[in-house]
Amino acid sequence: MKWRYLPILLSLWVCAGCQKVIHVNLNEAEPKIVIEGIAFEGTDTVSVRITKTGNYFGDDPIAIIDDAQVSIREENNAPISIPNVGNGYYKLPAYTAIAGKKYHLEVIAEGQQFTSSSYLPYPVAIDSFRSEFKPKQGFRDEGFEVSVFFTDPDSTPNFYRLIYSINDTLRNEPRDLMVFNDKYNNGNVVRINFFERFQENDSLHFELRGMDEALYLYFSSLSTALGSGASPAPANPVSNIKGGALGYFGVFTQSKKHLIVK
Amino acid sequence: MQLRHILLLIIAGILSIQTSAQTYTISGYIKDSTNGEDMIGAIVSVVESPEKGSISNTYGFYSLTLPAGNYTLLYRYMGYTAQSISISLQGDITQNISLAPVSNTLKEVVVKTEKADNNISGTQMSVFSLTPAQVETLPVLFGEKDIFKTIQLTPGVKAAGEGNAGFYVRGGGTDQNLVLLDEAPVYNASHLFGFFSVFNSDALKDVALYKGGIPAAYGGRASSVMDVKMKEGNNKRFAASGGIGLIASRLTLEGPIVKDKSSFIISGRRTYADAFFFLSNDEAFKNSKIYFYDLNLKANYLLGKKDRIFVSGYFGRDVLKYDREFGLDWGNATGTIRWNHLYNGKLFSNTSLIFSNYNYKIRIAVNDEDITILSSIDDWNLKQDFHFTPNPDNKIRFGFNVIHHNFKPGEIKVGETSNYNNAKLTGRKALEGGIYIQNDMRVGSKIGLEYGLRYALFNFMGPTTAYTFDESGNKTSARDYGKWESITYYGGFEPRVSARYSLGKTDAIKASYNRVHQYMHLLSNSTTTSPTDIWVPSSNNVKPQIADQFAIGYFRNFKDNMFEASLELYYKSLQNQIDYRDGADMVFNEEIEGELVYGKGRAYGAELLIKKQSGRLTGWLSYTLSRSFRTFETINSGNEFPARQDRIHDVAIVAMYDISPKLKASATWVYYTGNAVTFPSGKYELDGMQVPYYTERNGYRMPAYHRLDLGLTWITKKTEKTERSWNFSLYNAYGRQNAYMIRFRQQENNPRLTEAVQIALFTWVPAITYNFKF
Secondary structure, three states: OOOHHHHHHHOOOOOOOEEEEEEOOOOOOOOEEEEEEEEOEEEEEEEEEEOOOOOOOOOOEEEEEOOOEEEEEEEEEEEEEEEEEEEEEEEEEEEEEEEOOOOEHHHHHEEEEEEEEEEEEOOEEEEEHHHHEOOOOOOEEEEEEEEEEEEEOOOOOOEEEEEEEEEEOOOOHHOEEEEEEEOOOOEEEEEEOOOOOEEEOOOOEEEEEOHHHHHHHHHHHHHHHHHOOOOOOOOOOOOEEEEEOOOEEEEEEEEEEEEEOO | OHHHHHHHHHHHHHHHOOOOEEEEEEEEEEEOOOOOEEEEOOOOEOOOOOEEEEEEEOOEEEEEEEEEEEEEEEEEOOOEOEEEEEEEOOEEEEEEEEOOOOOOOOOOOOOOOOOOHHHHHHHOOOEEEOOOHHOOOOHHHHHHOOOOHHHHOOOOOOEEEOOOOOOEOOOOOOEEEEEOOEEEEEOOEEEHHHEEEOOHHEEEEEEEOOOOOOOOOOOOOOOOEEEEEEEEOOOOOEEEEEEEHHHHOOOOOOOOEEEEOOOEEEEEEEHHHHHHHHHHHHHHOOOOEEEEEEEEEEEEEEEOOEEEEEEEEEEEEEEEEOOOOOOEEEEEEEEEEEEEEEEEOOOEEEEEEEEEEEEEEEEEOOOOOEEEEEEEEEEEEEEEEEEEEEOOOOEEEEEEEEEEEEEHHHHEEEOOOOOOOEOOOOOOOEEEEEEEEEEEEEOOOEEEEEEEEEEEEEEEEEEEEEEEEEEOOOEEEEEEOOOOOOOEEEEEEEEEEEEEEEOOOEEEEEEEEEEEOOOOOEEOOOOOOOOOOEEEOOOOOOOOEEEEEEEEEEEEEEEEOOEEEEEEEEEEEEEEEEEEEEOOOOOOOHHHHHHHHEEEEEEEEEEEEEEEOOOOOEEEEEEEEEEEEEEEEOOOOOOOOEEOOOOEEEEEEEEEEEEEEOOEEEEEEEOOOEEEEEOOOOOEEOOOEEEEEOOOOOOOOOOEEEEEEEEEEEEEEEOOOOOEEEEEEEEEOOOOEEEOOOOOOOOOOOOOOOEEEEEEOOOOOEEEEEEEEE
């Protein structure tokens, strides 16, 4: 236990070490199909993964579906089939997605049909960074405080996700999921700060993704579903897939930038 | 019972004034002889015909109309020496009475007071009342005598849980309880997320919680009314009382402004948990704050024999601040002016004008940002109540209540260099009201009937913008309305009936029915009730909640009223209950009404209470067996599911034992089966993470909760006017880690695997308080 927190804990009489792993009996629901489909603006690979749910505490390898028929089409154009490459993945390399257009995914798996649509917004790029050394303050260690800047267009509502990795390790825990909209700062320069402080020479890769409103609803409700315990009524994320599958299909804009902290 | 029947009964009651013999009225005020406090619920009876009697009202006023003649009147109140007066009734008489508390010195005294047999003789059922003397020796969190927490140890009332401010009554939600502090509604009746209540027990006079059979004089919340009355202040001499404790201290000062005519009382309380922060070396903690305070100010003045004026104010605030970066503070402020007027011996009137404000403020000042978020509700409330007692068999009350609500749901103010924009949510206004009439009637010696009718109304009005939404919650229109322009009007009749049939001197059967409309709703989307939960008015989108409750009970006293026992069964049906869409955006949302879904609920249960009221050992045993369900079309595939507060078994055992006149011990044991919760029934991989898969809503249970609290009060000095004592208490004496939350997460070492983690808030919490009175 960190002693410097003692005054706060003393004053609150809150139990400092009262967290423990427990055994809970959970039901085993009927497996449900999960579809995760991603495409990017520009020419890039479309990647779709089709799997099924498993038992919560199970250790079995994930159940995959390799015999589905998957296709993508742009607006009213002809659908293009996405071939299976094994392990539940379906990939179509060198597919061009254009900003301002709507894309549709169709999946036929285990005799059921699933469809989804995603609108590709116009790209928004990361403008710049700032990094400033700060001493230890309260709950935060000493280190560099990093901020990422970009300019939000004020013509439309925008929805973003920020992904980052430190020294080639992708920050991929549920608490790292950062999704936001421009409700409070439409049209302004947006500054994203990190609670975590970084060390000198840390290599940081940032990726700013833009998405449509349905995807924003998916990821923000995903964030709630992952933070289970804080909500009295956790629910599955609001999927943009019709037909009864979990997961999402999204076409994203991407802006990647690299920073070495100094 | 139809409207027609109720009106007929009321008229019959009024007409039953005996016209053959000349009748006269004895009336007056019953007060405590040591401090002049009005006594609520004191019993006046006629020795020659014990069925004729009266009870003093909330201002200590009683009225008894009898045929001319000679009588002996007996005035009684539990814990006080009874007084009898002989009168010759040849004209209207004003008879004020002062009752003296039973002498309470350090000598061993066999206390033989008049024990109230209200359990059997009163018509009101489903009510639990406490005097501060009864709360005095209970051990509760942090050694504070907390009437709010004590009420939660009674049948049918469940604490929302550690870290939660509210409570559930008979399967209802936390926003379905009307908490009144000297007639002013209190929106958030607790501090620091439920650890402390806003009521300073030193200044409390009387508390009653109505769980069913709610009298027509009250309205606005579906499940209960908690009516809290504070003391008026000692009008005979200056007195002070208080306590110094490890976490919080309190002080009450009271005294006469003009002896026997006017008095004041000032009562304050503050925690200083943050006093320990200065011990830290860390700059951030040094500048942090965590405290709350309560301040009650009251004064009253007797203007002649027929009029009395009361002025009171309550201010309470919680402050949380982390360094200079983040601050959250919230609180209630109320101001009340009341005027009592006696028209004649039979007609008493009270007029109250109340202002109430509830607000919170969030301040964020990080990285060149300076953002303030504000939200508030302002209420102006006018109440008029008449108490008319035409004869000993009828006590009639009638009046009205009008509240003007002004909601400012949210405003964001940013600094000049901010990257964020100023924003403001559209304000909302509404007028809420009620008109009622009720009669507490005796029919012969065996039957009591309390019946009444309330008409409740709500007018949602401008200036504001009203929205409409489609089934998926998308906005379909927006229309502006002008000042006072009505957008939606709701109104409805609320019959309220309670009946009692006495089977003998020691037992009675009671039954009741009530209907209540609720026009204000609390939206809370987190496990911990938060001060930033949102109150929304009924509108063109949100319908009023309606509760219908039936209750029936058997009441029995044993051993000359030493034991009170009751078994009550209830059934409650709820309409227009509110829940949220999946993925609802609850934060600063102008179109928040589009995120709501509506359904219905039902709850039923059996409550057993056995109370020992006198002797060295006193206390009670409470057991509740109950269920509470909700049904929403869009949740759980439209199937009925258990409400969160569906705790099937709920037990509380409270014992207070006088080891000696100087030493009192107490123990409380609570046990309840867990809340209904939603746990995952599967998982899947997405974006490299393990995501829980949910199927049924509230299909699982939290583990059972139980704990033991112990307390010891050691009175070091006690005279008629002074008292010094030490109170030692231990919350959760056997240190059980009761689950506050169960989280499901990926394992640290092996992210492909998942685990369940239980978080508990408290283990042992000792507290020491030094109390004084002089």
